[in-house]
Each structure stands twice: as structure tokens, then as C-alpha cells.
Amino acid sequence: MLEQVYNSLQFIKPELILVGTLLVSIIVDLIFKNKKVVVAFVILGLVLSFYYLTFLNSINQLIFFNMYAIDPFAYFFKIFLLVATIGIVLFSVLSKEISDLKSREGEFYYFLVALTIGMFLMTSSTNLIMMYLAIELTSLTSYMLAGFMKEEKSSSEASLKYVLYGAFSSGMMLYGISIIYGLTGSFDLLAINMAIADGVSSLALLISTVLMFVGFGYKISAVPFHFWTPDVYEGSPISVTTILSVASKAAGFSMLMRTAKIMFIDPYAAPTVNDWQIIDSVPIVEILTILSVLTMTLGNLVAIWQSNLKRLLAYSSIAHAGYLLLGVLTMNNEGYSATLIYFVTYLFMNVGAFLIVMLVSNKLNSSDIDSYKGLGMKSPFIGVMFALFLISLTGLPPTAGFVGKLYIFAALVNKKLILLAVIGVLNSVVSLYYYVRIFRNMFLRESDIETPEIKLSLAEKLLILVFAIPTIGLGLYFAPLVEFAHASVEIFSGN
Amino acid sequence: MIPLNYYLLFAAFLFSVGVVGVLIRRNAIIVFMCIELMLNSVNLTFIAFSAFMGNAIGQMFVFFVMTVAAAEAAVGLAIIIALFRNKKTINIDQINLLKW
Amino acid sequence: MLNLYDYIFYFFAIVILGSSFVVVFSRNIVHSAFALLFTFFGVAGFYVLLSADFLAITQLLVYVGGILVLLLFGVMLTNNIVNVEIKSGTMQTLPASLIAALIAGLLCGIFYVSNWYLVPTTPELLNNTTAVAIGYAFITTWILPFEVASVVLLVAMIGAVIIARREKAPEVE
Numbered sequence: 001m002l003e004q005v006y007n008s009l010q011f012i013k014p015e016l017i018l019v020g021t022l023l024v025s026i027i028v029d030l031i032f033k034n035k036k037v038v039v040a041f042v043i044l045g046l047v048l049s050f051y052y053l054t055f056l057n058s059i060n061q062l063i064f065f066n067m068y069a070i071d072p073f074a075y076f077f078k079i080f081l082l083v084a085t086i087g088i089v090l091f092s093v094l095s096k097e098i099s100d101l102k103s104r105e106g107e108f109y110y111f112l113v114a115l116t117i118g119m120f121l122m123t124s125s126t127n128l129i130m131m132y133l134a135i136e137l138t139s140l141t142s143y144m145l146a147g148f149m150k151e152e153k154s155s156s157e158a159s160l161k162y163v164l165y166g167a168f169s170s171g172m173m174l175y176g177i178s179i180i181y182g183l184t185g186s187f188d189l190l191a192i193n194m195a196i197a198d199g200v201s202s203l204a205l206l207i208s209t210v211l212m213f214v215g216f217g218y219k220i221s222a223v224p225f226h227f228w229t230p231d232v233y234e235g236s237p238i239s240v241t242t243i244l245s246v247a248s249k250a251a252g253f254s255m256l257m258r259t260a261k262i263m264f265i266d267p268y269a270a271p272t273v274n275d276w277q278i279i280d281s282v283p284i285v286e287i288l289t290i291l292s293v294l295t296m297t298l299g300n301l302v303a304i305w306q307s308n309l310k311r312l313l314a315y316s317s318i319a320h321a322g323y324l325l326l327g328v329l330t331m332n333n334e335g336y337s338a339t340l341i342y343f344v345t346y347l348f349m350n351v352g353a354f355l356i357v358m359l360v361s362n363k364l365n366s367s368d369i370d371s372y373k374g375l376g377m378k379s380p381f382i383g384v385m386f387a388l389f390l391i392s393l394t395g396l397p398p399t400a401g402f403v404g405k406l407y408i409f410a411a412l413v414n415k416k417l418i419l420l421a422v423i424g425v426l427n428s429v430v431s432l433y434y435y436v437r438i439f440r441n442m443f444l445r446e447s448d449i450e451t452p453e454i455k456l457s458l459a460e461k462l463l464i465l466v467f468a469i470p471t472i473g474l475g476l477y478f479a480p481l482v483e484f485a486h487a488s489v490e491i492f493s494g495n
Numbered sequence: 496m497i498p499l500n501y502y503l504l505f506a507a508f509l510f511s512v513g514v515v516g517v518l519i520r521r522n523a524i525i526v527f528m529c530i531e532l533m534l535n536s537v538n539l540t541f542i543a544f545s546a547f548m549g550n551a552i553g554q555m556f557v558f559f560v561m562t563v564a565a566a567e568a569a570v571g572l573a574i575i576i577a578l579f580r581n582k583k584t585i586n587i588d589q590i591n592l593l594k595w
Numbered sequence: 596m597l598n599l600y601d602y603i604f605y606f607f608a609i610v611i612l613g614s615s616f617v618v619v620f621s622r623n624i625v626h627s628a629f630a631l632l633f634t635f636f637g638v639a640g641f642y643v644l645l646s647a648d649f650l651a652i653t654q655l656l657v658y659v660g661g662i663l664v665l666l667l668f669g670v671m672l673t674n675n676i677v678n679v680e681i682k683s684g685t686m687q688t689l690p691a692s693l694i695a696a697l698i699a700g701l702l703c704g705i706f707y708v709s710n711w712y713l714v715p716t717t718p719e720l721l722n723n724t725t726a727v728a729i730g731y732a733f734i735t736t737w738i739l740p741f742e743v744a745s746v747v748l749l750v751a752m753i754g755a756v757i758i759a760r761r762e763k764a765p766e767v768e
Contacts, residue, residue, distance in 0.1 A: 005738055019746060026753070064739040107757050114750045121743060129556055133743045136563045140570050140747065144754035147574050150762065156578040159758075163571045164526055168517050171533040174560065175510060178540040182503075182711045185548055187556065204705045497604050500706055502645070505608055507702035509615060515695040516619035524669050528618050528631050531662060535638050538654075544711065546645040551728070554647050555737055558729075561657045562744045566751035568662045572669040573759035579673040580761070 008063035011070045013052040014078065015120050021045025022113045029106035038106040042113055043089055050082045060490060066188050067127040076340060076488035077123040077254040080347065084247040085116045087351055092239040094460055096362040097149060108148055115141040119251035128177050128187040131255060135219065138251060139166045142244060146236040158235025165228040166218065173215025179208035189262040197267050202281040213287060219252030221318050223294040233314035241310060242354040245317040246347050257328055257336060260284055276331050288329035293423060296322030300430040309357050309367045312434060316393060319431060320346055326424055327408045333489045335411040340485040342404035345474055349392040349401055352467035356386045363454045369441060376442035379454040383442050385464050390435040392471045395428045400474035502543035509536035523575050534564050604644060611637035624670050635659050649726050
């Protein structure tokens, strides 16, 4: 028994390093007064974890008694999460909100590490217990990070809404898990798949799947489980908003995709690369379609009349979750790899957009769309960069956003789901309206009050470029990304 | 001998009572208590299945659910206390700075 | 004729249901908190009936001794005790009752028609889930969730302290 535990340890070196970083940072935070030392240790830990992660490139197996999977799919998401987290840590160093925290600043950074641990566990879990624990670790850390600016009323309020909503959703998901346990007698995804394929009561299976999707939907902000998203995104510190909208969403999607692939695909059908045979009694494609259409449409429509940029970007990220779900519901390799490609492009453009909003609100103390009037003329660097990110978010060529949407719509068309592709394109057109409004305010309107020119330090300019260059670069040269995504769709699903 | 269905129906009813509580109560602490009711009903379902299946895994999950419920209660109450210090109220209706 | 086992079941069932109704529908928070205490005791009794003895004691320790005490702290710290009338309004009872009836009906429906993964056994056969067996399982098969649970508790502890503690008053500029 213990042999397996010893053998499994070598594969979770990245997670162990992150836990070690967390513990070391707690102690370092207590010893040193200068909080930048904690930041240095956190970045060191994340980079070290990245280094050890690269050794797991081509491994494809289950460890820890079939509870944890080390496969290319998990590898892709872990790389993604580490890149996102390192980016957010650098982002937070530049943020005035975080440096205003004074005594709590160190704790903020090591909570980001704890959040990363939770997200790592979410991407790799193949057992319902591990999935639940991973979701709860991520959620608990997110509740605390959202409420970090205790002096601001909006932050505490956002945090409270998040807690109540999150606890309720995880309670629902847990009930679904209990019904699945009753039907199949096991928590292991592979064993559940075999039991479902052998035949279980379809009504109970449907209800339990729907309840589990309440939990997943809450994590990815799908409609109708999205009600916490605008309030939490608006009230939290902006680095927390960014990491929630990019990394936490990615971890939630990876769990959803893994569960859908392992649990609902018929193990008795002949394995085909491009068309997975779904078990008959599970209407998973219908559920995902409804979620996707609702999410895209509502996200885009409500974003139209938002005037606070944080809230607007929150609704826009809800809409992007809808596009990502389009890739998932095709249930074949092409659709899944399209979702992965879209995620990478989404990382760069979304973090870039939030970065600009953060830097502007650092100097102008406002996230209102009216305060962006004339910004393009006064601070051209910010104006051009923000325009780039907005064009990418809409999905126009030659930016990365276009590449992501192209692959998603191509996967839909190849699966003969033309109507859904049309709905996706229409939604992109709707999103053009509210992105262009910002663009218009920046370049074509004069501001009412005298706003100063926003001077950026070299570090801030560099960080913006770090996200801007891939946004345009991936739009022009995306072959390596596509290959990486195609290779990463291999989810371990039994021999 | 009480059959399995009695336990399951009872747990389902308790779960529904908890859900009603979460939806209709306005005080944040009472909403928390109702969430604890929901989690207790889930625990009861797990243990009922575990007993009638001869399978001990359900009981192991209940340990973890209890752990997480305790952690969540601690964090949730800390947030409620922080909010109360700011606003002097924990009535959800009056917590409406963030609107539509 | 009902035997003792059935009597105990119905007794605990009435305790749990009654106190859960008080928790949800009472206007007084302190009444709700103490009714929750009885609910937890009743559920612990159910666990014993289902031969999960270790879990019943854990339920009492964790839920009653930990969570309930935390909730009482929360109640006491966030209410004006001078104002005895601790009102908690309820609203929109009709839609909520409809939703609850729908959920209850749906779940009860499942539990009537489904075939569960059952082996023909009775609860008395499950008599080897002693503390030893559970402890052994935690160190071998369930070691990964066990360690993750410890990280969850660590993070929750630190976070709760950070969020809840009183900061020094900010200097007036």
C-alpha cells in the first residue's frame, strides 16, 4: 500500500513545492517587516514549481490510488495557471490597492499561492472527493481574497455575497455527488463511468448531473449561476478580479472538461479520435448547449448598459465563458483543443485589459467609463494598448482573440452545429458595440474635466507589453500554440 | 427495520428545508445556519447509502465534508464580522452598494 | 408491532424536523441557534442508528462543539443585545415555498423510483468501521485528500484571523 504512495510522490513535485512556498512565506512574512521579501519568495516558489512541472511533459498515468491524474491535459492547465499567477503577482506589485494594505500585504501574496494550489488540484483530480476538496480550497481562498480590502465597504459586501452564494452552490453539488454515490457505489470517475454505462436509473442520473453542474457552473460563471460574478468582480481588489476571471475560470473549465470526458463517454464504444460516443441516457450536450447560449447572450446583452469598467469586463468575461462552452459541447478532440487555444488567447487579452484599467484607476481613482474620455489623446501609449486588447476581446483579426474564436467556430462547423456558430458570431457582433464605446470615449471624445496625463513607469510599461505582444503575436503566428493544444487533449480515461 | 428509502426521503426533505431557508431569510447568519442544514442532510444521505451498501467509502467522504464545513463556517463568520464592523448591519437587503 | 429501533428512528426524526423548522422560520436568532443544536444532536443519533459510531461522535465534536459555538459567537457579536427584539424578516414566502415543494417533490420522486447500488445486507454487518480501520484508511488509500484537507484548514485558520481581526485605527491625515 505504502509503496504506491512513495512512488506517487515524485509526480506531485510541483504541488509539493507550492505547499512549501506557502509555509515558507508564512514564516518569512512573520519575520521580515519589508513585504517585498515575501513577494520575492512567492515568485521564487512559483518559478521553481514551473521548472519541476516541465519534467512532467509526457507522463500519462493515475497516481495516489486513482485519485490524481498526471496527463498532458493537466500539464497544459498547470502551465497556464502558473503563467497566469506569476503575471498576477507582478500585476499586484504595481497595484496601489495592494500596497495600501500595509500590514496585510504579505498575506495577500501567499494567499495567491494557496489559490494556485487549489487550482492545481482542481485540474488533476479524478475522484469526486478530491474534486470537492479542491473546489473548496479554491473557493475559500477566493472568498478571503475578495474581502481583503476590509476598509472598503464594497469589498466586504462582495466577499459576503461570494461566500453565501458559493456555500449554497457547493451544497447543491455535494447533494448531486451523494446521489451518484448511491447509484454507483464509488467516487472514482472511471468506476462511475463503467457503472453508468452498465445502466442506472436515468431520472436520478439526470438530477444528479444537473446538481453537479450547479457547482461547476458557479465556478465558471455560467448563466444562471453567475449572479455573484458582477458584484464580486466590482468589489474586490482588481488583481483578485483578474485572477478570478482568468485562472479560477480555467481551473473550473478543466474540471468540467475532464468530468465530461471521463464520466459520460461510452467505454464500450470503439475509440475514435474525433467523435466521442456519449452514453445514451445522459443529455450532456443539451445541458451544455443551454448553458452556453444563455451565458453568451446574457453576458453580452447586460454588458451593453454598464458604465463601470470593472463591471463591464465582468460581464464580458461571463460572455467569454459562453464561447468557451461552445468548444466543450462539441465533445470531440477538435472542440476541446479549440477551447484550450481560446483560453491562452483569453489569458493575455483579459489580463492586459484589466491591467490597463488598474493602472488608470491607480492614477485617476475611477473605473467609470466617462473618466476614459480623451485618454487616448493625452496618454497615447495607454490608449493604443487598450485599443489592442479591446480589438482582441471582440475577436477581430489580426489579434489573438480572432484566432481563438476561429478555432471554436471551425470546430462547431465541422460538427454540423451551424446554428450555434451563427449565434456565436452574432454575440461577437453585439460585444463589438460595448467595446467600441470605450474606444470611442478614449479617442473621439474630450474629457469634461481636466485629467492629467498618465505617466507610466518603465516597469508598468514593460508589464503591459508582456501581455500586449502575445496578443498581437499569437494573432499572426499561432502554429506552436495549436500544436500544443492538440497534444494536450489527451485526458487519461482508462486503457 | 427502517428501509433505506425512509432515510433518503428524510434527508431530501431536510435538504429542501435548508434550501427554503437560504432563499427566504435576510439575515446572513441564519442563511449560514440553513447551509449547515443542507450539508447535514447530504452527510445523512452519504451515511445511509454507506450503511445499506456495505461500503465504507461514504463515511470517509463525510469526514471531509465536516472538515470543509468547519473551515467554511470559520471563514464565513469572519467575513460577516468584518462586514458588520463596516456597516453595522447584516441584513442582506441593506447590503446593496453593488447594484445591477 | 414496531420494535425499539423504529421508535428511536421516529423520535430522532421528529426532533430533527421540528428543530429545523424552528431554525428556518423563527424570528429570533438565538432561538434558531439553539434549535440548530438540537438538529445536530438528532442527526448524530441517526448516525448511530446507521452504525456510523465514530462519525456520530465526530459530528458532536465538530458541529456542536465547533461550528455551533462559532455561530453563537457570530450571533452575539453582530447584534445589539440591548435591543431584545431580534427580528429577522422573511419575504417572498410564496415563491420560496413553491421552489421548496418542487425540489422536495423531485428528490422524493428520485428516491422512490431508483435502483440503488445495493448489496443484500443489513446495517449490523457493517461492524468493522472502527477508529482503527478509519485511521488506517486515512494513511493509505485516502492519504491525498487527508493532506489536502489539512491545507484547507491551515488556509482557513489564517484567513479567518486576517479578515476578522481589528486593525489599528487609521491615522487621520
